[in-house]
Structure formats: C-alpha cells, structure tokens
Amino acid sequence: MVGAGTKVLLRCCAHLQRSLIRRYSTDPQICIVGSGPAGFGVAQSILKHHPTARVDMFEQSPVPYGLIRRGVSPDHQDVKNCIHGYERTAVLPRFSFYGNIEVGSALPLVELQAAYHAVVLCTGAQEERKLGIPGENLRNIFTSLQFVGWYNGDTNHQDVDVDVGGRTVVIVGHGNVALDCARMLLKPTHMFKDTDISPVAYNKLMESKINKVYLVGRRGPLQMACTRKELSEIADLEGVVTKVDTDVFTPAVNQAINNKDLKRRKQHRLVKYLMKVANIENKHISKEFEIKYLRSPHSITTNDDVTIAGVNFNINKLEGDNVYEPLVTSSRELEHISCDLLISCIGYTNKQFDPNIPYKGGKMVHDNGRIQPGLYASGWCRDGPLGVLADTSNSSTQTSTSVLNDIDDLITDKPSCRGYNDVLPTLEEKNIDVITWHRWQTID
C-alpha cells in the first residue's frame, strides 16, 4: 500500500523525469543567417542563456563580421573592439561558422527551416539607394559602399579608382556615413598611419590636395541623421572651419531646440552644438567643411563628357506645422556646386529576402523579432537600415528572447532536426566551398 505522501512524491518524480526528458533529450539547433553585429548579438545571447543549444552561423561572404569590418572607419577602433567578443564566441564548442554560403539561392530558406528548430535572419541591408540623376555614371562618382569599402580594405573595392587630385568634394547625405567619408578627406592622412586603413587608400590620400568638402542634404538641421559626437570629430579638427548658412536656424528651429522634450534630446543637442561651432574662423584654417541644407541633387555636370565637373541641386523649402517632420517641397531653382569628386551617402534599402516573409513599409512584419514560430529576424534586415551598434544589439537581445521563449515548443514540433548534417547534402551537391572558422583564420 502506498501512502498519500509517497504518491505525491512519486508524482513529483514522474513530472520531473518527464520535464527533464522533454528539456534535455534534444539539443536545440539554431541557425543564424549573417555574421555581422546582429547575428553575433543573437548568437552570444542564445549561447549565454541556453545550456545546450547549438548555434550555426551562415555567411554569404568568406569574410565574417559584416559592416563592423566593412563599414566602420579606421579611426573608430573602439567600435571594432566588439570583434574580440565575436572571436571568443566563434571558438565556443556549441558554435560553428560556415562562410561562403548564400542563403536564398544556393541554400534555400525552406531547407534551413526544415533542418533547424529556429532560423534567425540577420542579413542587414543589402542594397544602396541610388541618386537616380543624369550623369551618375561619369568618372569620379562613388557610392558610400564603394568609397568606404575602398578605404576599409574591402577586397571587392580595392580597385576603385578614386581620384583625389582635385580641390573640392561634394558628399550627398547628412548621416554618420557621410560624416565618416568627410572626415577621411579632412583629417590629416598621417593620423591614419597606425590604423587598419587600406594601404592603397592611405597612399592615395597622402597625395590628396582636397581642401573643401561640402556635406549636402535635402532637409534642415532638425532632420540631420548624424549624431553630435561624430559631427564634433570634424568640427574639432585643427585647421578646419565648419561653415553653415545661419539662415537655416529659423525662429521655429530656435524655439524647438529650447523645449524640454527628452525624446528629441539627441536632435536638440546636435543643432545646439552646430550653432556653437559654425563659422569660427582663425588664421590657421587650411580646409573648409561646409554643411548645406535644403538641396536635392538634380543632375551632374561635366566639361568633357568623361569626368564630373559639378552638381546641380534643387533648392527646397520646409513647410507644415511639424518642425521635426516637415513637408519638403522642391522649387525649380537650381544651384550649381563645382566639384572634382562626388560621394553619395544616402542610405541603404532592403530587398525582399524571401517571398514568404511579410513586409510593410520596407520593414519586416514581426512580433518582437518573431516572424512566425521558428523564423526570426534581427537588425537592419528587419527594421530597415537605420541605427547604430547600440540599436542593433538591442534588436538582437529582443529577438533572442523570442527564440528562447519558443524553444520548448519548437523542439516538440520538430524532434528530428539535425542542423548542419541535414543541409550538408545540398552544399555538397552544389559544390559549395564552405569556409569554416579555422579556414577563415588562416586566410585572415
């Protein structure tokens, strides 16, 4: 005969046994597509918070790290320090890196979804916005991907033929990428000597005669996408004057920056800083950095049909009641700025990753990173190509929490996922030369 107490004890043991079997009989197989900050952020979070999950990371390039490697300037080494953390993650026993695999065409997403309990898309924003104006194909015109790739040593962009023999550069865009490009041209090149700047770019820039950089954007100071810190890195440069037409600091702008709205704090600080540093001249000025507002590129001019000679801009007006999100109307009036080099830094776009993923307004439709159970996304591919490292990390933490919340059910629904072993036949069939972490370290 079994007493009541013993029955309770037996029931508890049975429950514990069942739950242990359920929890520990299958190790979750997680696949992350993309090896940039979003991907590594999710990987680190999952490995930290789950004792047995396996994480496989697929990357289309043979080289990992995404924009951290390709997009961060040589003089921003502290931002790149996160790579140390990624390196430590990459050698963990429950983590594997598989480079040179393009998910989508070479390895279909549905196959990954069948092989893994959860697939997390961290593919970033793949395409650049184009100016879309006449003359865009003339010589010495570059997109930010090309120019930044060039000075960062991206193997795809080492033969980009940047001519820095002229005096004047026009950069279209008011974000941090535009500021990075401006700073590369305004900062004394010898200051990049001990950085990981591309040697090709370093040698070319040492010969540079550039002494005027325009930073041109289509809206006003309250709409600038850059941050005060990055702007100060140029404004604080010795020998460089930051010029701004003070007409853009309208009464409406002045009123806005003095209100206490904490949500707009970043923008207010940026504009106040700009007002403080604008137009301070002294006799040691050798270079000019001029920020132009209310200008949209109209067409590119040339003197010889080969190389750029300048850019025509439409002059814009800001209207409406919302001083932060005004209506932008373009007049027919044109202003011409002569220049020898043009760099466009007008942002990126997401192309539709997979026809089965719902999009709205250029962003994926998701719930805290969950597109559907088993399919997740983080970073720029999910919410559009905006935000700095901090925002991407936040996004990855949110997404990994969703994955961890679902993991019990995902294992129950797909008890026989074998992860990489299930996709290996496809990779072999298509003769894909997979770059493992060990091989990448040999290449590096």
Place this chain on the structure above:
Amino acid sequence: MLHQKTCGLLRTFFSRSSFSNNCVLRTSNAKSGQRFKTTDFKPLRRHSTLLKQCSQYSFPFSRLHSTNESLNSEADACPEAERVKITYVDRDGETHDINAKVGDNVMYLAQKHDLDVEGACEASLACCTCHVYVENHFDKLSEIDEEEEDMLDLAPFLQENSRLSCQIILSKELDGIVVRIPSATRNFYVDGHKPKPH
C-alpha cells in the same frame, strides 16, 4: 554536457521564481506551455550568483553565505568625515542602504554590493548601461560633460534626473543620496568582454 544538465537540475531546485529551461526568469507564476511576451521576462540577472556560478561549472555555496557586512565594515572603519550614506533603489523597488566612503564610484559600489547595475564598457563613456536616476542632491553632482551626454542620448527611459553612475564619485556633499536603477537598460558590447563585477 552532463555538467550543464546537473546545473540545470540545481537551478530547478534552487530558483526563487518558476523557471523555464531556457534560463530566463519569469516574473509571474505562469503555467508551463503558456506563451510569453518579451516583457514577461526580466533580463537574466548577471548578479544572480547561483546562475552565474552554474554557468561557470562551480558550486555556489561560497556566495550563498556572503553578506554585505564585510563590505560595510570597510566604510565603518573610516573617520566620520569620510563616510557617505547612499541608498540604491533596485528594479523591484527595494531599497538598499549602503555605508560608503568619499571617493567611491557609484557604479562599482553597486556592483560590489551585488546590485543590478551593468557597466559594459567599464566606465569608459562608450555605453549607457550604468544609467541611473538621481532622486536627490542632483544639483550637487559634478557637471555633466558632452561625452556623458552623448551616451545618455542612447539610454532608454531617459528622465531629467538621469546620469551615468560610472561618472558619479561620492563626496561628503552627497551624503544621503538616493539612486534608482531604471527598469530596463540597453546592453551593447563595446568590447565583447563583459566585466565580472566581483
């Protein structure tokens, strides 16, 4: 692998709240199988000594017996002129009165006392994870500089009395200061190495 399973078992027995196998603490006693929203889960507390020790494959008994008494006695040994009282209000609203001394850094002091203040960049003004609200004596704090303001721009739930605790050094003037930890922080890796606060 086996070690991990043992630690998992220990977690099941020792955790204060109901616990799922994915190591994220539930704040409510919800039923197994229920779907949770992200907001149901507190971020895993790094200072949860039991879990941290488990993940490092060691037993936590030494930490279970630690108290704040030995830490407070250090401050008590100082002359009166050097002693500063500080109260931390944690995420659950619980107050922690600490006897500190002049020169103590508010962020490191919190970590020393097992309070949930992160410091991902180790006080180098490259993150906003040590963000706190200063409930009193706000005007007596040293003037904020642009670098700290740049990082505060990134902190969620910013208020008028927000500061980065890594920049607050205790002085006698700040005696009786009350510092509240916000309900959420943004964590990002400047360098992936997470500082162990102990």
